[in-house]
Amino acid sequence: MIKLITLFAIVISWSNSLTAKADPARFSNAIATFEKEDADRKPVDDLTLFTGSSSIRMWKSLTTDFPDRKVLNRGFGGSHISDVLHYFDVVVARHKPKVIVLYCGENDLWSGKPPKQVFTDFLEFVRRVHALDSKIKIHYLAAKPSPKRMSKWDIYQTCNRLIANHSAKDKRLHFVDISKVMLGKNGQPLPDIWLKDKLHMNASGYARWTKLLSPILTK
Numbered sequence: 001m002i003k004l005i006t007l008f009a010i011v012i013s014w015s016n017s018l019t020a021k022a023d024p025a026r027f028s029n030a031i032a033t034f035e036k037e038d039a040d041r042k043p044v045d046d047l048t049l050f051t052g053s054s055s056i057r058m059w060k061s062l063t064t065d066f067p068d069r070k071v072l073n074r075g076f077g078g079s080h081i082s083d084v085l086h087y088f089d090v091v092v093a094r095h096k097p098k099v100i101v102l103y104c105g106e107n108d109l110w111s112g113k114p115p116k117q118v119f120t121d122f123l124e125f126v127r128r129v130h131a132l133d134s135k136i137k138i139h140y141l142a143a144k145p146s147p148k149r150m151s152k153w154d155i156y157q158t159c160n161r162l163i164a165n166h167s168a169k170d171k172r173l174h175f176v177d178i179s180k181v182m183l184g185k186n187g188q189p190l191p192d193i194w195l196k197d198k199l200h201m202n203a204s205g206y207a208r209w210t211k212l213l214s215p216i217l218t219k
Contacts, residue, residue, distance in 0.1 A: 022111070024086035030076040031087050038094060044070050048217060049097035052104035053079045055144065058200055065210040069217060072097075080108040081121035088128055099217065100129060103141040105159060110149055115159035122163055126173065139174045139216060140167060141209075145182055147189045147198040176216065181208040 048069045050056050056075025063071055074091040076083070081104045084091060092100070102125070108118045122140070129136050140163055143156035160177070167173035182205070184190050193205035201209075 022080060022082065024083045027076050027079065027083060027087065031090055034074060034076075034090055038090075041095075043094070043096040044072070045098075046070055047072055047095055047097045048099040048101065049074060049092065049095055050101045050103075051075055051084060051091050052102050052141075053077060053107050054200060055103045055106075055141075056101075059206055059209075061203070061206060061210075065206070066214065066217065075103070078107055079104060080111070080113070081105055081118060081125055082108070085121065085124060085128070088125075092129065093132055096132070097136060099137045099139070101139045101141065101213070101217075103144075105163075106143040106149070106156065109143065109152060109155055109159055115155060115162055118159050119162040119166070123166070130172070135172070137172055137174065139176055139213070141176050141178050144201075145179050145189050146200075147194060149199065150189065174216065176213065178209060178212060181212050 046069075048066070048071045050059065050062060050071060051074040053075060054077030056073060057077045059065075059073060059075070062073050072095060074095070076087075076091070084102075084104055105118045105122065108121070109115065126138060129138060142160045142164075145153055145156070149156075160175075164175040164177070167175040182190055182193065193201055193208065195202050
C-alpha cells in the first residue's frame, strides 16, 4: 500500500512538473521586451512574420537572408504552440502580417505532448490567424531532425504528417519539410549544421533553411 501511495505521489509530481514547464508565464520577460519594442511600432504592409520557438528566435540574419521582404522576428525560445496562442495578440495579431512562418511544436512533443494535441493546437493557431484575415498565408516548418532529439524522430514525423495532410487541403497553408535539407543520404542529421548543443543550428543550417524558403516566399 505504501509503495502504491509513493508511486502515485511520483506520478502527480511528474504531472505537476510538466504543467509548470508549460506555464506561459515563464516567457513574461521575453513578451515584455516585445511589448516595449512594439510600443511605437505601426503595422507594416506586406509583412512576413516569423514566430515560434528558439529556432526562430536565434535566426538573427532574417533581414539579410530575405532582403526583398519586410520581415519581423517574434520567436521566443522554448515555446510551445500553446504559448504562441497565449501571447497571440502580442506576437501575431498586433502586427497584421500578410505571411506567417511558424516553427513550433518540437518542444511540445519533446516535453511529452502527443502529436494529436500539438496538431489540435496548430489548428487553433490557424483559426485565430484566419479570424484576423482569411487571406493570410501560413508556412509551417516541420519539426527538425536534430541529433540531440532523434530518439523521438518517429513521433515528430507522426505530427509532421498530421499537419502536412491537413495543409494539403487548404491553399492558405503550406507545410515545409525542412528535413530534406538537414538529413544526409543515410537518413541521419548532417553533422556540420549544428551548434555544440546538437539541438540548435549554426549559420550553415540557417543558410539551408533560407535557400529552401526563399523561392517559397517569393511565390
